[in-house]
Amino acid sequence: MHGSSTDISGFLGGYYLFLAAMNAVMAFHVWHNRHRVGEAIFWIVVFFGLMAAAASSLGHSPPGLPEGLRNAVNYATGPVIYSVGTTALLVLAFVLRKFLVQPRVAWILLNVSLVLMGLSMVDPNFAAIVTKPDNVPIVGLVFLLGFFTWLATAQAVKNDERLKQGLEPLEKLDNEKVLVWPDLVYTELICMVALTAFLLIWAISLQAPLEEPASRVKTPNPSKAPWYFLGLQEMLVYYDPWMAGVVLPSLVLVGLAAIPFLDFNKKGNGYYTIDERKFSYLIFQFGFLEMWVTLIILGTFFRGPNWNIFGPFEFWDPHKVLALNNVDLSQYFWIYGMGEALPKAPPGSSLVWEILYILKREWLGIALLIGYFVALPPLMAVTVFRSFFVKMGFVRFMLMANLLLFMAALPLKMVLRWVWNLKYIVSIPEYFLNF
Template structure:
């Protein structure tokens, strides 16, 4: 990371930040205007007997942002307090990041009635945009987030946030209606309209707007082009294209044959299997959470937690040598992270039993050697067999929920579903095992490249 003089840097980004804050200000002003004109503005609280409505509140926010914009245009943009940046860097680690995103998403799910309220969601958007604006004055943050190929990911995060909100917002309304014995919103309007003009014109407008967006994007942001390819100069870090960075992140916990081949294949297979595993007839053609809670939670966990947050981590928080860096931390290629990972067989034979791991005599035949390897790795093999083979039936016996699933789905479909779920859960399990007891491999057979 080449740092330049901070004043020089601020001069470089101040124009952009001025426009950025102005844009967010206008966004809030338009929202205030909309609330006021449509009569949706509600009283928030009173100051000295005078009511402060939502419209007034967002107008005030717009004014503050306009001031922020003026400061930025003036060459002295507001920045994040140093204490906060240091705290964020100090706090951030793969554990905090992963567990934290899971906790936040779980909280939002549980308290979704609160979080889908437009006022709450709009506040969240404003806070995110404001913090991002402040953070852009940090050179390390800027250099990662402002990298041309990373800009789409920033956009994706906001789009995903918006659409997750939209889906949940409609689902919460529908769930409330269904609980009251009413039809979902989507069932209310049974009217049919002609495709010309109602759909054709929408499509045309979309096409024109998108074309304009793409052209503006192409003018504002140049496509990245680095030095000519060189097979001898390996960049550090070497990263796959951004949409595969979740897989690259899995390489920390799995060997390539799992992270790069088996698990992606299972993701594709599992996605294809969804319609054949989800026997729930409810929730077809309308947004709902209550009617299909299990499907909703499973998909959100797989998509938002295991796919998207890992991509975000791989893109923004993984630096040289794939080490973890806080959002405001300089990417130091010499950062040393102590790694002392231990295989399960070592824990079992050496630590627990206090003896050497079984090893075949050097002149033994292949079959004998294989036998010794299996013996050495037997703890992991037994665990895996129990996990994939014995856990699904055990769940049927001891959990009413899984028993119902089993009865509805039959043996084969139940085993496919439960094994897909268990394979999905293996990643968090491996992560936790790595963080807590430095577990490297449950089964380590380097002789055959079979590490698991």
């Protein structure tokens, strides 16, 4: 799979053969075990379609997406579409979860996404990014996360249905105890053998990347952090490094560690459920799938030279120029609003005067931040989150409210940036204090 795009058709041939085999097994399964002949015929048709794709791939003309469609996708790719789109997809998946968890629907979605992946691989720009050795695990991560989210949701939907009828969750039905030898030890052994085989195959078929020797004078464009930190690097677009690189990652860890002490809901302990713990479920999924994983995907596959956003089929042109004129809130207020210059202490004034002038210049942003982080939590406590406040007590509630507000601040800042080109709400570059 590594190397130039010339051998991609061979890889795609194998890829489609694998997909075809997958569907053949599925057809056999629904015919033999479920006795659904019509559905089996459908998967056989899919099987033949995939075999045809495999044949033409092996004949060095793999099927691809039409150029018009690829151009349209590139054209539509932008931060707003990407963020709104992924959020909308996740919300939709949540709302339609009862429909989506049906094995049949999931199987169709899996097929569609794998075929789309195959069709896109023909595009040299797409293939160049996806087959970069260090990016391969992220492709794997996307599919693994899709699978496990489906698996968990399917069990949660079943349990929620049972709980609604007053039954126990499925996990509670089987109270039988088994001996660890052989039941668990053998599972572990099989897992280890399978994993070893998997790692060996991966290691043999994909060489670890090794670029030119390190050179401090040659800066690659783009310079990217390791993939699992790309969400943090993406935050650098919206926050200063002290926030994106230090404060927010620390808060992520603190927030994760605080979860068991903030979640006062006794239900949903030890089994899959969504309805019994909707609030914590939604907050976690928003934080993990939207704020962590989709930002990593954005940073890996869509951020190119100069950290510009590129479409999935777009050439990473380092000369692509995007007009960016970001404006601070204080500039909005004083220059555009009041028609004055930014307040500035006269030269030679004392430190106290300088700080007073800075406070005058930034008063609006500071007031907004105080309102957001100081005034909003008590307001939440007496309105929407009243019952939370009563159950959690002052300290726990304030911690939760502030963590939630910090989490919500990122999408808020993103929106402010895209819609009004807002750079900083409070901008005090004199003291490296920008927010």
